[in-house]
Amino acid sequence: MIPETLKTSLKARVASALTPREAAVDVMKELQAHYGWLTDEAVEEAAALLGLSPLQVEELATFYEMIYRRPVGKKVIHVCDSISCWCADCDKIIQHLKDKLGVGLGGTTADGMFTLIPCCCMGMCGDSPAMSVGGVPYGKLTPELVDEILEMERNNR
Amino acid sequence: MPKLIIDDIPVEVAPGTSVLEAARSVGITIPHFCYHPALAIAAACRLCAVKLLDGPVKGIQMSCALPAQDGMVVSTTDPEALKMRSLVIEWLMLNHPHDCPVCDEGGECLLQDFTIAGGHSHRRYQGKKRTFQNQYLGEGIQHEMNRCIECYRCARFYQDYAGGTDFGVMGSAGRVYFGRFQEGPLESPFSGNLVDICPTGVFTDKTGRFRARYWDYQFAPSICQHCSVGCNTSPQNFQRETIKIVGRRNDQVNGWFICDRARFDKGYLNDPQRPREPRLDGATCGDDVAVDAAAKSIAEFVRKNGADSLALVGSPRLSLEGMVLLAQLARAAGGARLCYFGDPAQQQGSVAAARLLREENSAYVRDIEQAQWIALHALDLIEEAPMLALSVRKAFLAGAQIFLVDGDPIPARNTPPFKYTAVESLDQVPFEKGGKGVIICGAGKKDPDLLAQIASCGAKLVMLQPGANGFAAGLLAQEHAASPLADLVAARQVRGVVCFEADVPEGLLSGLEVLASADWRRGPVEAKSPIFIPTTTWVESDGTAINYEGRAQRFQRSRLAGLPLKGLDPKYYGNATEAVTLHPPRVHREEVPGGAERDAWQVMAQLIARLGGEPVVEPLEGKWSALRSLDPEGEGIRIFEIVAGE
Numbered sequence: 046m047i048p049e050t051l052k053t054s055l056k057a058r059v060a061s062a063l064t065p066r067e068a069a070v071d072v073m074k075e076l077q078a079h080y081g082w083l084t085d086e087a088v089e090e091a092a093a094l095l096g097l098s099p100l101q102v103e104e105l106a107t108f109y110e111m112i113y114r115r116p117v118g119k120k121v122i123h124v125c126d127s128i129s130c131w132c133a134d135c136d137k138i139i140q141h142l143k144d145k146l147g148v149g150l151g152g153t154t155a156d157g158m159f160t161l162i163p164c165c166c167m168g169m170c171g172d173s174p175a176m177s178v179g180g181v182p183y184g185k186l187t188p189e190l191v192d193e194i195l196e197m198e199r200n201n202r
Numbered sequence: 203m204p205k206l207i208i209d210d211i212p213v214e215v216a217p218g219t220s221v222l223e224a225a226r227s228v229g230i231t232i233p234h235f236c237y238h239p240a241l242a243i244a245a246a247c248r249l250c251a252v253k254l255l256d257g258p259v260k261g262i263q264m265s266c267a268l269p270a271q272d273g274m275v276v277s278t279t280d281p282e283a284l285k286m287r288s289l290v291i292e293w294l295m296l297n298h299p300h301d302c303p304v305c306d307e308g309g310e311c312l313l314q315d316f317t318i319a320g321g322h323s324h325r326r327y328q329g330k331k332r333t334f335q336n337q338y339l340g341e342g343i344q345h346e347m348n349r350c351i352e353c354y355r356c357a358r359f360y361q362d363y364a365g366g367t368d369f370g371v372m373g374s375a376g377r378v379y380f381g382r383f384q385e386g387p388l389e390s391p392f393s394g395n396l397v398d399i400c401p402t403g404v405f406t407d408k409t410g411r412f413r414a415r416y417w418d419y420q421f422a423p424s425i426c427q428h429c430s431v432g433c434n435t436s437p438q439n440f441q442r443e444t445i446k447i448v449g450r451r452n453d454q455v456n457g458w459f460i461c462d463r464a465r466f467d468k469g470y471l472n473d474p475q476r477p478r479e480p481r482l483d484g485a486t487c488g489d490d491v492a493v494d495a496a497a498k499s500i501a502e503f504v505r506k507n508g509a510d511s512l513a514l515v516g517s518p519r520l521s522l523e524g525m526v527l528l529a530q531l532a533r534a535a536g537g538a539r540l541c542y543f544g545d546p547a548q549q550q551g552s553v554a555a556a557r558l559l560r561e562e563n564s565a566y567v568r569d570i571e572q573a574q575w576i577a578l579h580a581l582d583l584i585e586e587a588p589m590l591a592l593s594v595r596k597a598f599l600a601g602a603q604i605f606l607v608d609g610d611p612i613p614a615r616n617t618p619p620f621k622y623t624a625v626e627s628l629d630q631v632p633f634e635k636g637g638k639g640v641i642i643c644g645a646g647k648k649d650p651d652l653l654a655q656i657a658s659c660g661a662k663l664v665m666l667q668p669g670a671n672g673f674a675a676g677l678l679a680q681e682h683a684a685s686p687l688a689d690l691v692a693a694r695q696v697r698g699v700v701c702f703e704a705d706v707p708e709g710l711l712s713g714l715e716v717l718a719s720a721d722w723r724r725g726p727v728e729a730k731s732p733i734f735i736p737t738t739t740w741v742e743s744d745g746t747a748i749n750y751e752g753r754a755q756r757f758q759r760s761r762l763a764g765l766p767l768k769g770l771d772p773k774y775y776g777n778a779t780e781a782v783t784l785h786p787p788r789v790h791r792e793e794v795p796g797g798a799e800r801d802a803w804q805v806m807a808q809l810i811a812r813l814g815g816e817p818v819v820e821p822l823e824g825k826w827s828a829l830r831s832l833d834p835e836g837e838g839i840r841i842f843e844i845v846a847g848e
């Protein structure tokens with residue numbers, strides 16, 4: 046259940062959109078921020094707010110990789126595995142992240158801090174290989190730089 | 203009109219026609235999956251590649267998404283196009299489980315056909331295949347997502363065409379998944395069409411899986427008998443059992459699709475309890491014995507009581523052939539009374555609709571689809587004519603206003619796939635003279651004055667009949683001044699009845715003597731009838747039905763009459779005198795077990811002959827003879843001219 050205040054503000058957001066679908070991503074993101082991930086309950090709440098069926102919300106939710114339909118850690122690491130980053134040996138970076146965090150792709154660290162997810166091109170090809178941690182983008186990654194970033198992000202909660 | 207050349211054949215097509223459709227018009231089928239004539243173009247599968255050798259566009263193009271233009275020179279056989287198609291089909295097949303032997307689609311599978319036609323016959327991919335968990339989608343449809351090739355036909359049909367909201371596409375890239383938010387029965391009353399529209403075996407008909415292959419079926423063009431829309435179907439039968447019913451295209455009636463009632467509601471056809479044997483005084487007898495006895499009983503009754511205390515009772519379940527012969531039988535019986543309806547209210551409405559509708563005012567399906575406003579008059583459309591809801595939806599999507607006039611609230615399960623405004627009377631429907639409007643109402647049980655008032659509005663009309671062949675019953679009831687049985691009983695005008703596929707409620711029957719009856723199902727009439735003759739259902743008979751708009755359509759016998767082989771009672775292969783069946787059994791029989799049924803009109807013809815009437819060679823005589831040549835695979839014909847030209 047979401048608090049009334051959130052509900053009211055989301056209703057206003059939906060009302061100001063030309064079509065409800067247009068507001069769907071905003072609504073899902075807000076609900077995700079509230080719950081930590083987009084729970085089944087949140088999908089149904091979003092559907093009710095948007096006048097869509099839960100399935101129609103699910104169609105959108107599962108399309109966007111930054112909407113999480115499973116529990117995630119405090120910060121989500123999106124590491125790019127698209128073509129430019131692949132040319133810049135992102136495989137090595139991904140392997141390093143896995144080793145360092147002790148999780149596979151899709152996994153969350155034991156302390157609940159990080160979830161590691163591969164992602165599509167983030168538009169940082171010029172700085173490939175690239176990743177983002179908790180929404181902050183990082184480029185020109187090397188294993189050493191990754192270690193530093195993780196250290197910093199872990200302390201900087 | 204664009205003129206182009208496809209594989210050296212000059213083609214001229216209407217503007218907006220795609221190259222794929224233009225090729226099809228000259229008999230060239232370009233392999234395709236996502237393209238479907240009823241759906242918007244998605245160009246999702248990339249299979250329909252052709253090469254344009256000359257003209258305004260050049261090179262490899264997707265033919266489904268390319269409008270034909272003047273001067274195009276298209277090759278469907280160019281090596282580059284062939285190569286493209288074979289590579290596309292190869293990657294569409296990467297994850298396919300190759301499980302045709304255990305897939306119910308096999309043999310009627312577009313994926314099989316176009317995989318071969320596309321030139322992919324050797325698997326090179328050695329990697330792991332992506333697999334999915336299937337969902338429970340209800341008792342009608344089986345889900346097997348691993349067979350999906352991501353053509354999006356199902357999602358486009360379900361949401362865009364049919365307006366369903368509980369099924370669609372989730373995920374992205376290699377993970378797209380077609381299903382529901384959570385497991386559960388599909389909610390759309392058109393969900394069964396997923397079986398027909400999916401080019402692969404993702405959705406198969408759970409009610410008929412693993413019984414037979416395409417090449418085993420006995421099947422023929424038929425007409426759905428669940429409501430008066432008259433959708434075109436093909437019942438697929440195997441060993442005297444209707445296994446599946448699929449939609450059949452008729453652009454004048456149902457387009458490509460049918461509703462779930464048409465597809466899944468078939469148990470009664472295969473019901474082992476269906477009466478299969480002629481009966482005289484409780485004992486099974488030969489067909490001739492029963493017919494002789496019935497003729498004798500009729501003649502005796504008429505001699506004793508006079509012909510006008512006898513009523514021959516039919517119903518809108520009869521084919522037109524049966525209805526026409528019922529009147530002849532009444533004459534042969536010395537002028538017995540005729541009933542096509544039991545309930546006076548139903549007869550009134552049905553007759554009024556048949557009288558009020560003419561070529562000019564009876565709406566075509568395209569009139570509904572292109573209407574600017576549509577009034578549903580006191581009508582639950584999904585209940586009475588499900589497929590028309592899809593036509594109304596087309597109009598709605600094109601901007602038409604829809605009104606529910608004087609209607610009871612529609613139950614949630616019958617929520618139509620369009621928005622409407624509820625108003626109290628027709629006056630509140632803002633229609634301008636000359637605008638394109640359609641009024642849809644149920645005719646059964648409606649006051650004829652009200653129907654006349656509706657008809658005087660100047661809009662096109664849809665008057666739904668009570669029963670699949672209600673229009674014909676209305677026409678014949680009017681022509682022969684037939685009375686509803688309830689009226690005759692109330693006025694104490696009849697004492698005896700002979701019933702043909704008529705459902706007479708017990709209350710009406712109690713004061714009547716049932717001389718004989720013929721039907722394909724059991725009921726109070728059959729229970730009370732000393733002489734009983736089994737008849738065929740629409741799957742086992744040839745006949746004609748007239749739908750709500752006055753369109754006569756021919757249905758063909760799609761299987762032999764007789765008990766389904768599955769579950770056949772051992773008495774048919776056992777020995778009557780031995781307790782334990784000897785092997786091999788040696789009970790000779792000439793007829794198919796339980797196959798003594800004949801079409802109701804044939805029973806009537808036999809009775810007419812026994813009663814000394816004119817022998818019947820052809821049931822459709824006189825004005826109706828124009829319908830003899832009706833093509834079961836055609837669009838049917840509207841009967842207004844035939845009726846007027848009497």
Ligand code: SF4
Binds near residue numbers: 303
């Ligand atoms: S969907 Fe078609 S190709 Fe696939 S298993 Fe079924 S029959 Fe075979």
Ligand code: SF4
Binds near residue numbers: 349405
């Ligand atoms: S389930 Fe069938 S219709 Fe739907 S996308 Fe897959 S192959 Fe196409």
Ligand code: FES
Binds near residue numbers: 129175
């Ligand atoms: S490919 Fe990685 S950021 Fe573009």
Ligand code: FES
Binds near residue numbers: 234235237244248264
């Ligand atoms: S049929 Fe043309 S892209 Fe699918």
